[in-house]
Amino acid sequence: MATNNSDATVHVSTATVSIDQSAIDQLSSPKGLSFHDVTYEVPQRKFFKRLPNKIILKSVSGLMSPGLNAIMGPTGSGKTSLLDILAGRKGKKGISGHVLINGEAQPENFKCISGYVVQDDVIMGTLTVKENLFFSAALRLPTSIPWSEKKERVEKVIKQLGLTNCANTKVGNNFIRGISGGERKRTNIGMELIIEPQFLFLDEPTTGLDAYTAVSVVKLLKNICTDNDRVVIMSIHQPRYSIFKLFDSLTLLSQGDLVYYGPNHQALGHFTRIGFECEAHNNPADFMLDVINLCEEKQADIEEGGNDDSNNLRARYTSSHLGESAAKKTQELLQQYRNKENHKTVTSYKYATNVLWQLMVMIARSTLNIVRNPRLSMLQLIVMIVFGLVIGLLFFQLDTGPNGFQDRLGAIFFMVMNQIFININAVELFISQKPLFIHENAGGFYRVSVYFLSKYTCDIIPLRVIPLIVYSLIAYFMIGFQVDVAKFFIFFFTLFLTSLGASSIAFFFSGLVNVTSIAILLIAMSFIIQMLFSGFLIALDSLPSWISWCQYLSIFRYAIEALSVNEADGLVFTEMVDNNGTIIEVSREGSALLEVRGFNPDWLYYDWIGIAMYSVIFTTLAYIALRLIKKEK
Numbered sequence: 001m002a003t004n005n006s007d008a009t010v011h012v013s014t015a016t017v018s019i020d021q022s023a024i025d026q027l028s029s030p031k032g033l034s035f036h037d038v039t040y041e042v043p044q045r046k047f048f049k050r051l052p053n054k055i056i057l058k059s060v061s062g063l064m065s066p067g068l069n070a071i072m073g074p075t076g077s078g079k080t081s082l083l084d085i086l087a088g089r090k091g092k093k094g095i096s097g098h099v100l101i102n103g104e105a106q107p108e109n110f111k112c113i114s115g116y117v118v119q120d121d122v123i124m125g126t127l128t129v130k131e132n133l134f135f136s137a138a139l140r141l142p143t144s145i146p147w148s149e150k151k152e153r154v155e156k157v158i159k160q161l162g163l164t165n166c167a168n169t170k171v172g173n174n175f176i177r178g179i180s181g182g183e184r185k186r187t188n189i190g191m192e193l194i195i196e197p198q199f200l201f202l203d204e205p206t207t208g209l210d211a212y213t214a215v216s217v218v219k220l221l222k223n224i225c226t227d228n229d230r231v232v233i234m235s236i237h238q239p240r241y242s243i244f245k246l247f248d249s250l251t252l253l254s255q256g257d258l259v260y261y262g263p264n265h266q267a268l269g270h271f272t273r274i275g276f277e278c279e280a281h282n283n284p285a286d287f288m289l290d291v292i293n294l295c296e297e298k299q300a301d302i303e304e305g306g307n308d309d310s311n312n313l314r315a316r317y318t319s320s321h322l323g324e325s326a327a328k329k330t331q332e333l334l335q336q337y338r339n340k341e342n343h344k345t346v347t348s349y350k351y352a353t354n355v356l357w358q359l360m361v362m363i364a365r366s367t368l369n370i371v372r373n374p375r376l377s378m379l380q381l382i383v384m385i386v387f388g389l390v391i392g393l394l395f396f397q398l399d400t401g402p403n404g405f406q407d408r409l410g411a412i413f414f415m416v417m418n419q420i421f422i423n424i425n426a427v428e429l430f431i432s433q434k435p436l437f438i439h440e441n442a443g444g445f446y447r448v449s450v451y452f453l454s455k456y457t458c459d460i461i462p463l464r465v466i467p468l469i470v471y472s473l474i475a476y477f478m479i480g481f482q483v484d485v486a487k488f489f490i491f492f493f494t495l496f497l498t499s500l501g502a503s504s505i506a507f508f509f510s511g512l513v514n515v516t517s518i519a520i521l522l523i524a525m526s527f528i529i530q531m532l533f534s535g536f537l538i539a540l541d542s543l544p545s546w547i548s549w550c551q552y553l554s555i556f557r558y559a560i561e562a563l564s565v566n567e568a569d570g571l572v573f574t575e576m577v578d579n580n581g582t583i584i585e586v587s588r589e590g591s592a593l594l595e596v597r598g599f600n601p602d603w604l605y606y607d608w609i610g611i612a613m614y615s616v617i618f619t620t621l622a623y624i625a626l627r628l629i630k631k632e633k
């Protein structure tokens with residue numbers, strides 16, 4: 001009998017196929033990773049209404065023994081969710097059941113001692129293959145291991161993964177042409193193999209690779225586990241036969257249900273026994289996915305009206321001899337764990353290296369990244385030179401005549417606005433590297449605080465300080481501000497603090513959201529509102545009393561006040577005043593004019609504290625945002 005669906009023909013058979021019991025027993029050795037009744041659900045909402053939870057994994061159990069273990073299923077069946085749960089990379093929220101590692105509870109630091117290769121390669125493109133591997137070795141191997149041994153490990157991994165020819169080639173990014181897709185994937189695997197993990201997880205490692213490269217990557221994984229008795233667990237969507245036949249165990253998922261778990265070579269037999277026969281020359285993986293898709297469609301029809309279990313693959317697997325044996329074995333393992341009196345549970349999250357070492361390595365990598373990819377810093381410098389020249393020419397050599405004070409205020413307003421808005425690009429700096437941060441931080445490379453500190457010292461400060469020095473020198477002297485060393489340094493320091501405060505705001509929003517355009521919109525909105533309370537567009541004394549407190553929340557106000565006080569104090573401006581029909585010239589002190597605008601000439605230090613508070617508050621908030629990301633993943 002043949003049943004047709006849109007894509008495939010699935011033969012329903014009545015043949016009897018024998019079961020290889022020894023293979024099942026072998027699968028169920030306590031060595032490896034076992035999972036018991038793992039359920040994963042997420043809350044759902046429609047506007048403000050809470051809907052029933054979406055169940056992504058429905059009480060799935062199995063065991064991943066040394067060898068190549070594949071998790072297969074149609075798209076959206078829950079492969080990545082299961083892989084992440086087994087790898088300990090999902091928050092505990094919504095997850096129930098047990099994951100045991102070699103018969104013990106999964107340790108808290110499991111992420112640090114196991115390897116995880118994400119689907120989209122995350123690796124520093126400006127570094128060579130070897131440098132990336134050294135980076136992994138430097139941070140993930142304990143400092144007690146001598147450097148010579150770390151070097152040996154790097155060389156060994158390069159050889160093992162066949163990366164010798166491209167070891168000194170840059171990985172590549174949007175700007176740099178680097179290594180091929182297969183080499184990139186192998187480098188990602190190498191980053192994990194450096195720690196010689198017993199467990200290696202891979203999320204769809206063949207996605208985006210051509211057929212030949214995909215086979216070679218999976219063959220490599222097969223060698224890795226046969227060489228070292230390692231447990232390799234990979235999710236895969238629809239492998240070709242040459243890949244499929246390399247799997248030792250197979251876990252098949254359909255809409256979160258476990259529809260097969262057992263030795264790979266028994267899978268076709270199971271399907272034949274429950275009535276689905278694979279045609280000769282058909283790829284078993286294609287056949288199984290066709291059966292799953294067909295049964296999912298039929299189940300959906302039946303659920304609308306009817307009561308037929310023949311298409312319920314989960315029920316048929318559970319009631320099969322294979323399903324019953326596997327359930328018995330996993331139950332036994334769980335029982336053994338429960339009966340144990342002394343559990344070897346690791347509850348602390350330990351990094352392999354100390355904070356100082358992590359910071360040094362991160363600073364070295366970031367510096368290398370800037371040196372090898374100087375476009376952004378060069379562009380920032382050029383833009384600042386252009387802005388410096390434009391403002392310098394526009395406000396060239398201001399005098400202290402009737403417009404002297406107002407023009408100075410205008411120049412200062414423009415410079416502060418310029419400094420604040422140009423720092424919006426700090427958003428991109430972080431968002432583009434967020435996947436790398438999430439992956440490395442989850443893998444125990446470094447602490448969040450180390451990442452943060454290295455980001456500030458190597459990315460933010462050099463990108464702001466050098467262009468700012470050049471900008472300040474051009475603009476300050478072209479405009480003709482007071483020639484006084486102390487005043488120049490106060491001017492520079494105020495702009496530097498402002499720049500740091502604005503970067504912190506940008507950093508916070510980029511930690512909060514993942515989409516650059518949304519982050520830019522939120523930052524621009526916050527800056528524009530603050531700009532209204534700067535004291536330039538409307539005198540601070542003229543602000544309605546119910547809203548005048550907002551000026552103290554404006555970084556613009558503090559920066560403009562500090563710079564205006566610095567410049568106008570000590571100058572005397574001439575003004576034309578109408579005295580009963582005759583225009584006469586009067587002299588006014590800069591400090592008096594400042595007071596008219598609502599600025600306080602004695603507030604310089606308070607202004608600096610105000611601007612610095614921006615950096616402190618938003619840096620702290622950005623840090624909290626990063627910690628929340630870490631907790632989620």
Ligand SMILES: Nc1ncnc2c1ncn2[C@@H]1O[C@H](COP(=O)(O)OP(=O)(O)OP(=O)(O)O)[C@@H](O)[C@H]1O
Pocket residue numbers: 042054056073074075076077078079080081082235237
């Ligand atoms: N946090 C979440 N909130 C809502 N739905 C989720 C969440 N995580 C996963 N899902 C849904 O659960 C289902 C399974 O997702 P998962 O990514 O595990 O599937 P998959 O088999 O790996 O899919 P693919 O092959 O397309 O990557 C999908 O329908 C997905 O949209």
